[in-house]
Structures are given as structure tokens and as C-alpha cells.
Amino acid sequence: MPIKIVLFEDNDRLRESLAYLLKMNGYDVVGDYNQCTDAANIARVYEPDVVLMDIDMPGDNGIKGVQWIKESRPQTSVIMYTVFEDDEKLFECLCAGANGYLLKKTPPARLFDAIQEVLEGGAPMSPVIARKVLNTFQVKATSNKYNLSPREIEVLQWLIKGYSIKIIAAEMKLAFDTVRSHLKNIYQKLHVNCGKEAIAKALSERIV
């Protein structure tokens, strides 16, 4: 059976062109809309396999669209299709549940590949987008802005696992008070007052 696709795109000519292209290539475009206010219902009723979602639309934007579709019918794959490549919109879409992110400059051939890819459990992204996503993992470069000594980093790593001072001392074969000393210095360097804050800061800023 053909793959069912729904389009959300407020530019009428682009949307109709896309629908035409997709139909010509054997896809079943079961709906195309210029705004996504009713996206949740549309997903429930038409049960599309794939949704192509623009971001900038009158009324509710595509980010809300993804959210609603993912809430009402998670098995539908949503591919963002937009001109925006700024970090903010990108990561909002990803958190909202987007399964792919293509820029509008993507050639139609790649668009068909992307639909295939997302159906096979992939996550099609334009190259510049994929790079941005990968870069979020590499922020460790900023790790040493607090000038933690090697030993302090080691202690912090144990702390982050939720271990108590006593356990850390045992693991590192140190005296209880030595670990406490390190912790005091860590707290000073991180500008925090307790282990909980230190863990929170270390994990959210990916210090270790």
C-alpha cells in the first residue's frame, strides 16, 4: 500500500508543487494544509506515515504542530521542512519530537530519500543541521573553565554517580577528610555550596 503523507505548508504554490511531486512519485498525499492548528486531529483521522511540516505558518507554528502530532499519534514520522537553520528553532523542534529536519534548499530527490529514510527508522537531516546536532555533544571543550585539578575532576566524577564521601574515599583509597578537602575546593571553584548543586552544575554544563 502507498505511503500516506500529510503536508503542512502555508505557501500555497510550494505546497501544491510538493503534493504534485509526491503524488507523481507514488506517494499518497492524504492531506495538505496551510496551517497546523488542527494537526492532532488530522493525524488521528488520516493516520499518515509521514508528515512534512513547515515552521513559519499563520496561527500556530510548526513546532506546536510537531508536538500535537507526536502526542496524538507518535508512530507518525514528522520531518521538519523549513528555511530556518538557527539553533533555537532547531532544538525546539527536536525536543518537540521531530524525526528529521530538512532545509528547503534540499533538492526533491533528497526529499524522497529522506522520506524513505525516516520510514526505515532513520533521522534525515540536512548536512548543516546534522553538524549542529553533533556539535551539541562536543561542548566538553568548555569543561575546564573552572580550573579543576585532575584529582578534583576525579572526585567530581564519583560524586556525580551519587556516591557518598565515605564510598568515594574507599574507591579512591583516600582518607575521608581528603575527599572532603577536595570537595570543599570543588565547591569553591564551581561557586556552589553543596554537593547537590555541584552535581546539577556539572551535569547541566557537561563539565565532566
Place this chain on the structure above:
Amino acid sequence: MPIKIVLFEDNDRLRESLAYLLKMNGYDVVGDYNQCTDAANIARVYEPDVVLMDIDMPGDNGIKGVQWIKESRPQTSVIMYTVFEDDEKLFECLCAGANGYLLKKTPPARLFDAIQEVLEGGAPMSPVIARKVLNTFQVKATSNKYNLSPREIEVLQWLIKGYSIKIIAAEMKLAFDTVRSHLKNIYQKLHVNCGKEAIAKALSERIV
């Protein structure tokens, strides 16, 4: 000028086949090694545009290889080329600075595309890898696997900010012991024994 490539792969036949294939397709394979202990120097000396890096190698593994190359010559693009698709190795590689991640089942044609893509500032990933990466942004969906009640989630959110019980009670306009009650229940549901563990678990699993 031709694109300079270095290979790190301990399987001799695979490595030689890859080198052959790449050379046949116009790439300049300036080096191929069965271990990556000297990767930093190799990167500095041969100044490759792209490195294909295996993970499982005798001596130091490819994760260290990426780290060293990225430290000694960041402008070299490193694509992991491995059979591993477990989360742990994947994200270690990404944090180490990998610019792409291809599984060894990738057909050669896609390999060439990937090299092109990474040179153009992209981040080639096998579909299943890309999906894993995107999923890290969406784990909010799995948030409720511990059945935390709304109030408990609220308390946990304050806890994650590093606040003490006293402060949390004040912020939520609750009695000290009420907050402690919620915390006890949270610890039970998360299977942890103290606040530090709870914070660690909540942040690393993005429960809130």
C-alpha cells in the same frame, strides 16, 4: 588537489580493501594503520582532510584516537567506522569530537557520499545512529517511566536546582516534613537512596 585520507582499522584485509577502493575513486590515502596510538602525530604530519576511524583496535581504541586527532588537528574531519551501535560507545565518540558515525554495513557508495558530506560541513551518520542522536533530545517522552506524581516531579525539579529541603518547602509553600515525604517517595520510585543520586539519575536520564 586530491582529498587526503588516513585509515585506522585493525582488520588488515578490510583496511587494504578500503584503501584500494578509495584510491580507485580518486582519493589520496596518505596512510593506513592497524592501531591509533600515534594518531596525534600522524594527523599533524600528514594533515589529512578526513580520517576513517575504527573503534575496536589493539592497544588504544578509536575513541582515544578521535580525541587525540581532534586535539592535535581539529580541522581534520573524523568519521567513525565501526560495527558498534550501542549508546555508550556512540556518545563517547561524539563527545570526543567525531564528525560522523557510520556502521560497517554501510555500502561503499554511501561511504563516498559521507566523505563528501563531512568535507562540506555535514555530519554523516547511519540512519539508526542519527535516530539515536535525535532521540537524546526527545527523552522527555520516557519521563514518566518511574510514575512520579505531579507534585513529586515538582519537588524533583527544585531538587535538581540544588536547593535544600528548607528552601524547597519555602518555595512551594509547604511544610518541611511534607517536602521530605515527597522526597522519600521519589527516592523509592527512582530506586535511589539519597538526593545526590536522584539528581544524577534525573539529569542523566532527563526525567524532568
Place this chain on the structure above:
DNA sequence: AAGGGTATCGCTCATTAGGGGGAGTTTGTT
């Protein structure tokens, strides 16, 4: 009406953690 889950609050007790101090050793730098 009864039971389960949630939310609220209370108490005690032992353990843990944090703040304040000091002090010795090694290592590397000036």
C-alpha cells in the same frame, strides 16, 4: 462503603555533609 493513590504534616534517631580551621608532602616554576 471500601480501598488505593495522592497530598499534607508530624516525630525521633542515626548518619552524612558542610564550614571553619590547620599542617605536612610533593611537584613544578620562577
Place this chain on the structure above:
DNA sequence: AACAAACTCCCCCTAATGAGCGATACCCTT
């Protein structure tokens, strides 16, 4: 040689926390 920084260990004291018992009240489902 002098100095700083890191690493190690010790003491005292107070505050915070976790475990173990409660309790009451509300809402919802059965």
C-alpha cells in the same frame, strides 16, 4: 632558594539529610 599549587590528612562543630515510624484528608474507582 622561594613560592604556589596540588595532594594528603586531621580536628571540631553545626546543619542537613534519610530511615523509620506514624497521622489526616481528599479524590477516584470499584
